[in-house]
Amino acid sequence: MNFWLGAILLTVIFTSAQAATEVAPRVEQVPFDKGTDSARFNESIKGRLTAQYRTTAKAGQILTVDLKTSNTSVYFNISAKGADAALFNGSIMGNHFMGPLPVDGEYTVQVYLMRNAARRNEVANYSLSMNLSPSSDSAQPFDQTLELQGIRFQVKGEWVDGNPVVRISPQGLEIDNSAISRPLTGNIARAEVADLDQDGSPEIYVFARSPGRGMPGELVAYAANRKKSLSEIYLPPVSENAKWAEGYQGEDEFAVVENALVRRFPVYESADAGAGRTGKMRQVRYRLEAGEAGWVLKGDEGVEY
Structure with missing residues (x-):
């Protein structure tokens, strides 16, 4: 596959969330309160269904997200509420993220099937782990x-x-x-x-x-x-x-x-x-x-x- 085709495919990361307009996403709040700084989800999605995990964090906190699945068409994106672009795009950057958060506010980790797999109505079982450190100074x-x-x-x-x-x-x-x-x-x-x-x-x-x-x-x-x-x-x-x-x-x-x-x-x-x-x-x-x-x-x- 040449680079131009690759560049076109990369734009799918921004349109993959379009599935959410066709099938309402499954939304879960991740509070990270009462001393808990990690969470794990063992769930599944099918076809155009996406799963959104939302949490509120402060600038400078380190968010770590790992996704494990047997379906190679499953990825996750991370976005800040109101931001123009995604903070992380899994389809080009893999299924591991660790980095500082740029602003205070709500962040969404969205798990989805790539469009071709969604059209085939594939089922994907996955394990998603999230960790939010108190600050960059105390992060692992x-x-x-x-x-x-x-x-x-x-x-x-x-x-x-x-x-x-x-x-x-x-x-x-x-x-x-x-x-x-x-x-x-x-x-x-x-x-x-x-x-x-x-x-x-x-x-x-x-x-x-x-x-x-x-x-x-x-x-x-x-x-x-x-x-x-x-x-x-x-x-x-x-x-x-x-x-x-x-x-x-x-x-x-x-x-x-x-x-x-x-x-x-x-x-x-x-x-x-x-x-x-x-x-x-x-x-x-x-x-x-x-x-x-x-x-x-x-x-x-x-x-x-």
Whole structure:
């Protein structure tokens, strides 16, 4: 499937909730009160039925959501009440979310079947877990281990002198398995392992986000050079491309899609602080290439929808 088809399919994440206009969603309130900070639901949906789990939270709290199901067409989205765009889109970002919430208010976790499965009236049993920490300072640190092609990466979030840091510890490299620490301005949302250039050696991609308008998303990425040692991967800022930078005000999301890194963000009327959103999203695709001094993510496609 080529990228343009992929881009079209990605728009389904915004229209999948249209099923709610055809079949009323099943709505459950998740209070997270009386000292309870986690909840689990073992339920099912069928066809165009969606399930919505609503909770009230404050800015800065860390929400963790995990979805397990045997049906590969089941995903979840997370949205804030009154927001123009989803905070998280499961159909491109997977079935795990962990990140800070940007504003005070009501948040909805919506579980749904993709349109093709809904039309076939498929049934999906699933287990959904939600955790809401009191604040980012007291949240459980991000700690995940990923493996590909015999190389293992432990990605761990830490606090150093009151500032967030990501620590990447590789295992299985032939020469250097030293841990690497990098400072962050936001909190780790998730990590992915991939082989974008298909050279037989993996890369590790760590995505971090800061709540609030004007805050760019962060990418920390390293490539395993012929499975011997790690080299940093450079991602050019959006400002290097004048066309892509029009109306850019941060709020980036990243995902690995079809051997490429995809960056998407809301488009504003201008770069001015008081500008409003246009209602469109811009998506840029990057390919991993060897540069003169290391690895570079080179943008080769940009679309709006």
